[in-house]
Amino acid sequence: MTETNKNIKEPRITLVGAGPGDADLITVKAIKALKTADVVLYDALVNEELLEYAPETSTKVYVGKRSGDHTFSQEAINNLMVDYAKNYGHVVRLKGGDPFVFGRGYEELIIAAAHKIPASVIPGISSSIAVPELQQISVTHRGLSESFWVVTGTTANGKISNDLIDASRSNATVVVLMGIHKLAEIAEIFKLQGRNKLPVAVIQSGSTDDEKIAVATVDTIVNAVEESKISSPAIIVLGEVVSLHPKFQLIQEVYDVVARG
Structure with a gap:
């Protein structure tokens, strides 16, 4: 020394x-x-x-x-x-x-x-749970979701994780971290499972002053994110629990009106 x-x-x-x-x-x-x-x-x-x-x-x-x-x-x-x-x-x-x-x-x-x-x-509070929670989205909820996945949006080789494909077949809530740049690809995975109308939320900069949220369904989330000008860092939440968010309830009301003609 x-x-x-x-x-x-x-x-x-x-x-x-x-x-x-x-x-x-x-x-x-x-x-x-x-x-x-x-x-x-x-x-x-x-x-x-x-x-x-x-x-x-x-x-x-x-x-x-x-x-x-x-x-x-x-x-x-x-x-x-x-x-x-x-x-x-x-x-x-x-x-x-x-x-x-x-x-x-x-x-x-x-x-x-x-x-x-x-x-x-x-340990720290993980954004995978805290960010949805701050938007009053519970990753588990009795009658809607008994479990949840936390999946990376991009693996080390730059590809979608196979776990995400498995998750798309589940009734569990799916939280995707580091996946905003793969949103369209992620949506396609869920569409292939016939889950076009599954509620989705994308939350940018959760828990900060720059927080933004877009709420839609699998088949409309890409456009909703573009319209809201949401970018990284953001997390994606897919699952029926998102249907409890006030913004989704407004969307559902519009769908119901259109359906009634």
Whole structure:
């Protein structure tokens, strides 16, 4: 150890879930971790207000990764995480939503273990549940849905997950993350199962001031999203539970009027 590193703290890494976007939806334990951080490595979907919990003397590094815009590769993030831990002490790896729900959190735990750096995880509120809930869409509801799927919209090879095809055959609610750019393809999968009239909601930037929602059916959702100018980040919710949303009830009333002639 060099002369300048003699006072360095013991290296450790904490993977912290930042929640869906609203800074108030972070957990108390996550705040405690941030308050002891020497370094914070934070993702694109993290509300930067949360950085205020970290000490002024801490180093904050943006390592944002979003679909089509990988400012840092996962390998580069892994290297930064290890280097900062060894040279500064406590690294908080602040990740949107929950670290283990399409957050590659376990991969980062493996890296920490490979370098013999103690690591722990603080769960976050996943957007897969919280964002629909804030729109009063319950992913399960007695008589409508007994279970729910959470599926990635795009796999590592850029294709639709086979799990989504299986989900389209189920009566369960289906929540698709990172799928807005595949919306038309996703809708086609459900149409092939004869589910053209299945209610769908697409929610952009859930829990934030930029939140938008489009509610329609499988056969009209692509147009509804275009008309509402909804873009990434957004989640897709498919299932009968969406029929309980006030906007869908208005759509249903229009359908009923047209049907009556």
